Amino acid sequence: MTEQFRQNVTQGAALASLLTAFFILPPANAAQSDPVRAEGVDIRLVASAPEADGKIPAMLDIRLAPGWKTYWIDPGSSGLPPQITVSGPGLRFDGVRFPAPKAFEEGSARSVGYADGVTLPLVLSHEAGAMPARVTAQVMIGVCKDICVPVQASLSADLSGPAAANPLDKARIALAEESLPGPPQPDLTVTSARVKDAKLVLELTAPAGEPPQIFLSSSKGASFGTPKIVPAGPGRFRAETTLRLPRAAAAPAEAGITAVLVSGRRAVEMPLVFE
Structure with missing residues (x-):
């Protein structure tokens, strides 16, 4: 958690004591969990029946009230990255996928995330011979106005x-995916990456006109300035x-x-390969 985030939490301590309680609601007998609600946010788990190849379509549906925002995997200097784990008998959880975020300028600080709600596909499958009956997600996200x-939540959805x-839930998950x-395209990609004088230098290809935006994250905890x-x-x-x-x-x-x-409405994602 960044220092600015801690300061904001302290300033809102009276409300935070109410909003950050650990919400555990009874599981719904459906492919959607019961929602967890706090001021400014509504979180639910949506899942579909296992497919023939072992994939279990699932996502987190995070709905935000007007004026509220939540954060990307690398939230910038003033946010809290989401922490999400998924479990269940016979389940394999291989991570969370994130749509392209937006940058928010907040005085001298910059945060990265989502202002209109977000759906986060979950990479789930079941082990050979196993037919999971339930999927459970433990979630902590930061929300700001x-x-x-x-905000913490325990969510559970019935797969049986x-x-x-x-089909509506399955279609919504497909839309989130x-x-x-x-993947990178010839006209929208990072063509080279190097470090020079403690700075990360990236050469980009993008349509002529307005410069593209770039968002960086690290699975090992590297940190970045504003590109x-x-x-x-x-x-x-x-x-x-x-x-x-x-x-x-x-x-x-x-x-x-x-x-x-x-670039515009297009977004690509790629690991950096260094010279």
Whole structure:
């Protein structure tokens, strides 16, 4: 949690004592969990019946009231990254997928996240021979308006009942998956990555015109400054930002850095490969 986030929580302590209680509601006998509600946010787990290849379509549905926001996997200098674990007998959980975020300027601070709610697909499957009856998610996210507070939730959805085959839920999960960044394209990609003078320097290809946006995250805990992007020729741009490596990574290539590149309504995602 960043220092600014801690300060905001302290300023809102009276409300935070109410909003950050650990909500555990009885599980719904359906493919949707009962919602967990706090001021400004409504969280639910949506899942569908296991498919023939072992995949279990599922997502977190985070709905925000007007004026509220929540955070991306790397929230910037003033946010709280989401913490999500999923479990269940016979389940395999391989992570959470995130749509392209937006940047929010807050005085001298910059945060990264979502202002209109967000759906987060879950990468779930079942083990061979296992037919899971229930999926459970433990969630903690930060939400902000005038104050910032962490909200925790325990969510559970039934995969064994007839509602697990609800085509509407399955279609909503498919739509959430379709909204994810795609693979890099010849006209929208990172063409090179290097570190020079403690700065991460990226060469980008993107449609001419307004510079693209780039969002960086690290599976090993590397931290980044605000990227500065400048034109570098027709259809080319250069992005620079400060890079602080964690102790677990002796070199940038060991930091597990991923880039999401956004141009207009298009977004692509790729791991950085260093020179």
